[in-house]
Amino acid sequence: MNEELGTVQAALGARARLLQWADGGLVVDLLRAASGAGWLDLLTTPTTVEALAEAGGVSAERARRVVEVFVAAGVVRDGEGPAYVLTEEFAALNGAPAGVRLDDAIDMVTAARDRVRSALSPDVRRTWEQDALVVARNWGMLPAAATRAIFSMAYDAVPAYRDRLAAGGPLLDIGSGIGGALLTTLTMFPELRAVGVERAEDVVKELRERAEAAGVTSRLEIRCADAQEIDDEAAYEVAYWAQAFFPDDARAVTLEAARRALVPGGLLLVQELTPPAQDAPEARLHSALDALVADSRGVPPVRTAEELAAELRDGGFEDVEVTTTPIGRLVLGRRALD
Template sequence: MNENIEQSEGLERLQAALAARSVMRSWAEGAELIELVQAAYRAGWLDQLRGDTTAEELAASNGVSVEQVSNVLTVLTSAGVVQAKAASFCLSTTFDALVSGVSGFDMTEPLDAVDLARGQAGQAVQPTDRQRGLDGEQALVLARDWGVRPTIGAQQLYGLIYQALPEYRDRLEQGGPLLDVGSGVGGALLTTLTLFDKLHAVGVEIVPEIAAETRRRAQDAGVADRVEVRAIDACALNDESAFTVSYWAQPFFSTSARAATIATIFRALQPGGLLLMQELFPPLATQHEPSIRAQLDQLFYRQQNASYGLSAETLAAETGEAGFQDTQIIASPLGRLVLARKPGH
């Protein structure tokens, strides 16, 4: 009888192990697709596929067999990267927008960000004192992945956002000045400057490599004469009552720096000045079944000591503790926004 029990348990354990292996293989699917897309991009295949191309043409221009090309195209088509036509192939609409770069993103940015996230995940089980934080170049990879360029599409998006914020928009139209805290590569900052030609602004970015990139992008956008990008810790700002509006990219700040940062913004705003924040990552507790993607994002940002998943209500409470009043939670195309006012005229 004991032998039968052992045999039954042995079979159950084997089945359990096989099930776990199947799960891991499903996880590997995404990693393998990333490798394949990255290889196809670096080999120039994706650029060639921006126009209608046959498997034979792709094979001839890359020195590989038609069968090899066909095998790759089959996978890329199934993954939604490539679209198959009657006698040719081309990139899908979404991937054409990414590969072309005209959207303000290009293919290198998400690929580099995937590599960064994978490396950080590998450190998650290490003792805290052995984990390496992001260096300047790695922080720049993250900032580039988040930051749009001030293209027509970005201008249209931010135009819609500011429609939901009439008083904030009026102040931008009147010239500000705007204090942008945690500017990254200037996606919001530079796009806003291109929308309002009277606006002047100060951008604050603690990472020198990112601040340098923002200055280059400001030159490219033709707004460098209206923006000062300071490569400093936001808490080191000594401006007082200097700005009519401020945007704080709060999700990217460490938990320990939050109170001091919002106090600095409060001091820098004029009486009656407005502070704007975004609920970038909705709290996992509000999601019926948080996705693995959301949980991995939480792991990544908490490794950087950031407060991941703060609700708009929590952000509103944070502004109240700092002395702001008349706080509103506003729906927008970028999710929920929090707008708060410094007391005064």
Template sequence: MTSGSHETRPTPRHQLMSQAKTLLDTWSRGAEALALLKAVQQAGWLPLLAEPRSLQALQTSTGSSLAHLESVLLVLTAHGVVEWEGDLVGLSPSFEALCADDATVGIADLLDYAQMLPRYIQEAVQMPPGIPMSETDALIQAKVFGGHVTPATQIAFRLLADALPEYAVLEAGGRGLDVGCGVAGALLNMALIFPKSHQVGLELLPSIADEARRRVRALGVETRVEIRCQDVQTLDEERAYDTAFWAQPFFPEAIRAGVLQVILRALRPGGTLLMQELFVPPMDGDMAAMRGFALSQLLFRHRGMVFAPTAEELVQEGLAAGFESVRVAQTPFGRLAILRRPELPEGRLKNTLSAE
């Protein structure tokens, strides 16, 4: 038997299999990194790494062996979570900001949300649509979307208020309504910007309403901010509010028209309704954003939500409910549909949609 020189080439089918395997490996590495970061956060290591320190100091604080610390820190370094300065190791600047007390959304909440999503994605494929999120998971989601009141959010909401003259009524002591207020992130920012205003937030789930009330107390604004654990469809106030914000992405399609009718009745004539265009299709070519958008669409539609309506489509929803169109405004928070309760009989209204 003689040996000859020959080259073994992978078949096209084998190359395709290898490409798919490489992609799966990439996804798996990301999930593993999240699991490690979650474990580090639960073990209380992240606050220890807020300031650079030696391995010996970390060993004393954590009780772990040097070999174990080195193994964990090697992975955290590779993922940009920590950085080394000589013999000292600490959080990288970006993760230090994310773990700080003034972070808009805390890392613990973000990690809880990242841990929760795969389960809901699996359910969205395997389970019938329309199953609501559990209250525990809804609270996790509310914390991530609502965030905390921080100096940075105050600046952002001040820019928003300056861009929207409709909010001037709050400066003079007007009443604002937040429908689906979650943990009251937006509501509390507006309450602090407009210290003469009175704000009411409606939240359906008790645990989320309790968290919102806790944040109200922490900021000392209980006398002018009220959180109600209430289904908006049961709100019976009429002509009681000057402005309303509706967290429309989180309301099922089946009740949207009825919710708008309740808000219309609750606003004073000339009162303003604002709705945010929260999800925007990504630019062509941005594959990471496109994947995230597609997954969000799957999750929201599975729970019976209308996903990613444009501001113009939100205006049309409002018009169908009896509102009068004001405009579509470009703001620091994206595009907002702005409508108002008519001051004139409906038959004499002229809808005037304009885009800024």
């Protein structure tokens, strides 16, 4: 009897944990619904439950329940009187500063869920490109003042690279995404000319639109191509490789193409994606899920700066150095002087 009681208690504990995991996902679903109903814009200023109910076409009772969830989740707080308002963080995210958008984050969650659902279904064929735009949007920021400030911190830590950007490059940007790095850098250095290489067609389309909006098209060539096929020779002073998004089987060929494309003495820059902290159990869970989703996209787990440095050396780069910057670690390598 005691043994059975123990088993039932263990099962109840596991069930409670399972329901607890689900809570975060439910809040994300509710946020999506609230965004669609126009609630988030309303909640940028103090708004009553009645006004929210009217906007959502639901009863005041239902609106109150939803608001209670958001208050508990830290999305919304009590405003003055009987009104509610977005917390500072969510007000910021709702304003999409420098292109950091709530909808993109929610799309990222949805794409990750789809990957996880089919993780044990070998027959489900999912291509990398399926998530390319979602990932690129979530990763790349708009070329705004805040983004330029962030990139300045990085470039100031690699002055030899920065000075060549300032002198006009040219820059080869490998795996451009929607142009977070590429367009920001072009708007920082008015003399700079660049070529961006991106494989996914829908991402390229959006990159072209964003380049137009940033006013840099006269200094930028965008190629829709696999980076492994770059056949320029000794054409660029500097290159940036978005290595974290390149699968194992494409890395050596891409690196070789980048080396050939640089002028002798030209510089290649890559960035280490900071591995998530592992100490807290939630961080371990997050990190393991991240690695699973990345694996299902064919992308390798996070490589440390030291591993990247070794990869660059193996690829024939010289004077490879790891530099710590306020935005993480960068690895810089040089094509040998012939």
